[in-house]
Amino acid sequence: MYDLKVLRDNLDHIRDALGRRGNDVPWDNLRALSEERRALTTQVEQLRRDLNKGSEDVARLRRAKEPADEAMATMKQVGDRIKDLEGSLRKVEEALSDVALRIPNLPQASVPVGNDAAENVEVRRWGSIPSFSISPKPHWEIGEGLGILDFDRAAKITGARFSVMTGAGARLERALINFMLDTHTTQHGYREVVPPLMVNRSSMTGTGQLPKFEDDLFRLKDEDYFLIPTAEVPVTNLHREEILNGDTLPLRYTAYTPCFRREAGSYGKDTRGLIRLHQFNKVELVSFTTPDRSYDELERLTGHAESILQNLNLPYRVITLCTGDMGFSAAKTYDIEVWLPSQQQYREISSCSNFESFQARRASIKYRSSGGGKDAKSDFVHTLNGSGLAVGRSVVAILENFQQPDGSVEIPPVLRTYMGGVERITIE
């Protein structure tokens, strides 16, 4: 979301800077609405001024016991005119904000320009890719072979793109959640949060899912609530419409939540296994910082997510998303991709973004420094978040990377205490 005045004064500049990202923004319409709003606002305010003056006159006349009928009749007309214009103004403002809320964020200067994922830029790699004597199996075969994943029953209970985990599989999922949360809270300084899994329309608008991406969300039938697609939504909205004490920044939160996504438009992609589900677990990292420190924070947060993979000894790489592949709200995004032997490629397991003030403006999240009365002006915070990590995909990576010739799977040492001492998942 942009400041409307900034948007109006820099319309061409913003349109050019967005490039392809702004293709479906009706720029001419936006310009017209913006001008119309200003004209109507000026008119209404002048009439209001007249009305306020006139009403005071009426009050004065009545106190003086003088007739006020004429003044009242005149003001009645002014009032009707205002009501009329305000109706038009309301319509214009609604149309304007609907358009403005659909304009994506501006990419930061360091983001590589590109059209799609092919033009993302690799930043670094970590770990060594495992070699296998026989060709590595995909995780669903491993999981079903071990009796810890059951997609048939998931389809029976609900439908496609759901999973059932049982036994050691369920335990592994829980172990990963606990390991991630413990690491982030005790070593990286995040505060743990258990937020609502359903949120209202304002929260979804605050973080940028609405109004543009309603089709991607699950919505309740009887309440205007949505199932969260990521913990980013409730956790960022913790501080919606708040002015934070600048001395307390950065505020860092971590939350484990299930996430719910319609996955509209991804038919046929990753139809098997745990990669793309309507419901999956994720541990999320969220940070609120001052503008001058937000890019340092992005590096730090990405490093926190990476440390989980390092502890699990899973090979990965970090890429910078190009302008064409970035999400709607982000100014800069690093994706962390883990190696999947069965696919012989890196697949996304975390996405870490700096939203700068984009979400903060939508959600009205500000900060004020306590020192000095004169520079105590409030300003929008910068918000960031990243997966630390997607839990289901972590299970995928563990099953595939640590699979053994006999069909068993070795558990990474850091998880063993969380697994009740189990070192290896074998067929039961």
Added chain:
RNA sequence: GGAGAGGUGGCCGAGUGGCCGAAGGCAGCGGUUUGCUAAACCGCCGUAGGGACAAAAUCUCUACCGAGGGUUCAAAUCCCUCCCUCUCCGCCA
């Protein structure tokens, strides 16, 4: 779900139709006084949108007393709808 009571500035709290953007207090900021601390005293102290100015400072207008409508010349105040909080009852993990 039923009955009732409420939602006012960073916080507390007064205000039932007109010089109310809103008393008073607390907190905060600046200053005076003071050997220091404390206290006392004085002043400042919300957000947003227009306009004036090249811009900043500043000036000015408008809006905002949970949200949205309505009545009225005029609404924090009256009416309607919705949201939220609290109390009691019911139900429930």
